[in-house]
Amino acid sequence: MILTHPACLRHDPGAGHPECPQRLQAVLRALAAAEFEGVARVDSSAVDRALVDRVHSGIEFAQIFAHAPHAEHLLLDADTVLHPGPDSLDAALHAAGAVVDAVDAVLDGRARRAFCAVRPPGHHATPSRAMGFCIFNNVALGAKRALDRGLERIAVLDFDVHHGNGTQDCFADDARVCFASSHQWPLYPGTGALHETGVGNVFNAHLPAGSGTREFRAVWTDRLLPAVDAFRPQLLLVSAGFDAHRLDPLGGLDLETADYAWLSAEIVALAERHAQGRVVSSLEGGYSLTALAEASTVHCRELFAR
Numbered sequence: 526m527i528l529t530h531p532a533c534l535r536h537d538p539g540a541g542h543p544e545c546p547q548r549l550q551a552v553l554r555a556l557a558a559a560e561f562e563g564v565a566r567v568d569s570s571a572v573d574r575a576l577v578d579r580v581h582s583g584i585e586f587a588q589i590f591a592h593a594p595h596a597e598h599l600l601l602d603a604d605t606v607l608h609p610g611p612d613s614l615d616a617a618l619h620a621a622g623a624v625v626d627a628v629d630a631v632l633d634g635r636a637r638r639a640f641c642a643v644r645p646p647g648h649h650a651t652p653s654r655a656m657g658f659c660i661f662n663n664v665a666l667g668a669k670r671a672l673d674r675g676l677e678r679i680a681v682l683d684f685d686v687h688h689g690n691g692t693q694d695c696f697a698d699d700a701r702v703c704f705a706s707s708h709q710w711p712l713y714p715g716t717g718a719l720h721e722t723g724v725g726n727v728f729n730a731h732l733p734a735g736s737g738t739r740e741f742r743a744v745w746t747d748r749l750l751p752a753v754d755a756f757r758p759q760l761l762l763v764s765a766g767f768d769a770h771r772l773d774p775l776g777g778l779d780l781e782t783a784d785y786a787w788l789s790a791e792i793v794a795l796a797e798r799h800a801q802g803r804v805v806s807s808l809e810g811g812y813s814l815t816a817l818a819e820a821s822t823v824h825c826r827e828l829f830a831r
Contacts, residue, residue: 536616583653648689685766688717767811
């Protein structure tokens with residue numbers, strides 16, 4: 526199942542902003558290929574405000590709902606923008622809603638795996654603030670939905686070039702959620718140190734600038750995948766950021782498209798062992814349109830191959 530919504534294309538942070546609508550257009554064009562014709566397409570609903578309030582309890586989020594801009598751009602931080610009118614808020618609500626809808630679909634048996642082709646991304650949004658291009662934490666909201674539905678072990682795997690600080694903050698004290706992240710170190714947002722272990726449920730792995738296939742596959746093979754395997758998750762959620770690709774203008778890593786195919790296949794294998802095959806993946810970063818198209822294609826090829 527592929528979930529998206531037209532609202533996600535209408536969020537416009539402004540001229541020259543890297544988190545632009547063309548990113549999602551590139552992904553959607555790639556997923557229009559003949560090989561994905563048999564995959565169901567669904568327009569997402571908007572996430573329920575009550576669920577947002579439970580994950581994002583900070584006053585800033587109440588202000589976002591109360592003061593969505595009508596006449597001018599509203600800066601939530603130096604990089605995170607709501608543009609005039611309702612479109613940015615609508616996009617954020619439908620991006621998060623896609624992950625929640627996807628969780629419902631896989632738990633109800635209507636799909637085994639799902640990819641949420643959405644923007645804005647989410648993994649930097651913390652319980653108290655929007656940041657780093659992210660308004661709501663899409664994957665965290667999906668995880669909360671799964672917990673509400675009675676799951677006891679959920680894993681979030683994040684391979685974006687930037688650490689998913691928001692997701693870690695949401696669940697660092699919740700042993701029901703395992704968070705595993707590889708990320709360039711040092712790099713924005715400066716979190717994800719090795720000593721950040723939560724209650725034994727947080728696993729971070731560093732990739733120095735210039736790291737490529739060998740280093741990336743090693744940290745997942747030696748550290749992160751075994752940690753998730755030992756956790757025996759009932760559902761796998763993926764923060765699918767493709768900005769560790771060698772073509773990406775914001776990252777400093779040297780991954781190839783084939784590395785995303787490899788890790789995606791490993792994630793599916795984990796899901797088959799422990800989670801009845803259930804994987805929900807959501808687009809995070811990635812700012813080379815070429816790399817986005819290539820990487821999202823191989824990622825979804827592995828998700829929907831079986």
